[in-house]
Amino acid sequence: MKNIKELDKQYIAGTYGRFDIQLDCVKDGMLCGEDKQYIDFGTGIGVTAFGACDGEWVTAVINQTKTLSHTSNLYYTAPCAKLAQMLCERTGMKKVFFGNSGAEANECAIKCARKYSYDKYGEGRKTIITLVNSFHGRTLLTLSATGQDVFHQYFGPFVDGFKHVPANDLDALREALTDDVCGFMFECVQGEGGVIALDGEYLRAAEKLCREKDILLICDEVQTGNGRTGSLYSYEQFGITPDIVSTAKGLGGGLPIGACLMGEAVENTLTPSSHGSTFGGNPIACAGAVSIISRLDENYLCDIRSRAKYLWDKLSALSFVESVSGLGFMIGLVLKDGLETKAFINACAERGLLVLSAKTKVRLLPPLNTSIETMDKAISIMTEAAQSLISKSNG
Secondary structure: OOOHHHHHHHHOOOOOOOOOOOOOEEEOOEEEEOOEEEEEOOHHHHOOOOOOOOHHHHHHHHHHHOOOOOOOOOOOOHHHHHHHHHHHHHHOOOEEEEEOOHHHHHHHHHHHHHHHHHHHHOOOOOEEEEEEOOOOOOOHHHHHHOEOHHHOOOOOOOOOOEEEEOOOOHHHHHHHOOOOEEEEEEOOEEOOOOOEEOOHHHHHHHHHHHHHOOOEEEEEEOOOOOOOOOOOOHHHHHOOOOOEEEEOHHHOEOEOOEEEEEOHHHOOOOOOOOOOOOOOOOHHHHHHHHHHHOOOOHHHHHHHHHHHHHHHHHHHOOOOEEEEEEEOOEEEEEEOOOOOHHHHHHHHHHOOEEOEEEOOEEEEOOOOOOOHHHHHHHHHHHHHHHHHHHHHHHO
16 A cells, blocks of 8 residues: 555645645644654644634534535525624625635635726726735636736736736836726735735825725735734734735635625625635635634734734844744744755754745744744744754855
């Protein structure tokens, strides 16, 4: 009988550069596999908000599997309606469309913006402005929206109707806001683009420009949302009010779900048959999401900010860290002393800490409930990993 790694290599499409690590279960909050335990500072790329298989989430999901697993969107279900209510009441948005991923949430956001403009102004006003280094998904539409040339290969022709401008460059944005533009789409913290927070003054000025031309503000909160940055959604910390918000990842706590939140201007834009999703709003996924959002009250978000500051201070003081970027528990590290990011990540994994990368940076996405004790252990592992690499390079 072939082992799991051999089966994977034989039968799974080779689209992922996997670590040489097999994960089998969770024990005492640690990921476990092949007789080894790991502190998880990757959280499934920001998905398992309170850690893999956290008890409250597991209970909510199991209870829902025993009640109602799936119907379709032709019928009303309680978890779907309850989650939509929670999201709208917490954000001031008016309506929600549920899909299954961040890419789907962004597809919906783009379609909503284009239909709003078509309904109000007619044809020809379809262009969406996005930022250089942005990342919005892997579908052809969301790859087209993504402002990174590395993703614009192999699958052409890509979808037209997108212009990419440099982040924090207000003059470039102003010049790009021509009469064919219907929306400006951005991440407050560019995740895959290098864990870089946008400038608040830039975003507020961009909002003013868009309001003057009835151009919709579309905030991609796929990775930044659901408590990750210390507020329910990161835009709250930048003093802006988007017309459309997309989110996914941490919303489901480990099950596939995406959501497109629509403000007052666009609340009635999507009409029957204009959009849909077979699995969108699935009762089990929504029940899991309710368990996540219900815990993220202001007291808990304040606690996240406090513990995130502790981690930032510890990381900033490390001798091998050049700089720290991001927001809250969405952190990017630039290493110094000649340390190579991939080698550092592998050295951490060998010592029982899972971290990620974003371009040339080390990326940390700890669970929102990470304790000070766990942070200290992670810092110790990172220090040991760096010292071993420095010693090896000094020969």
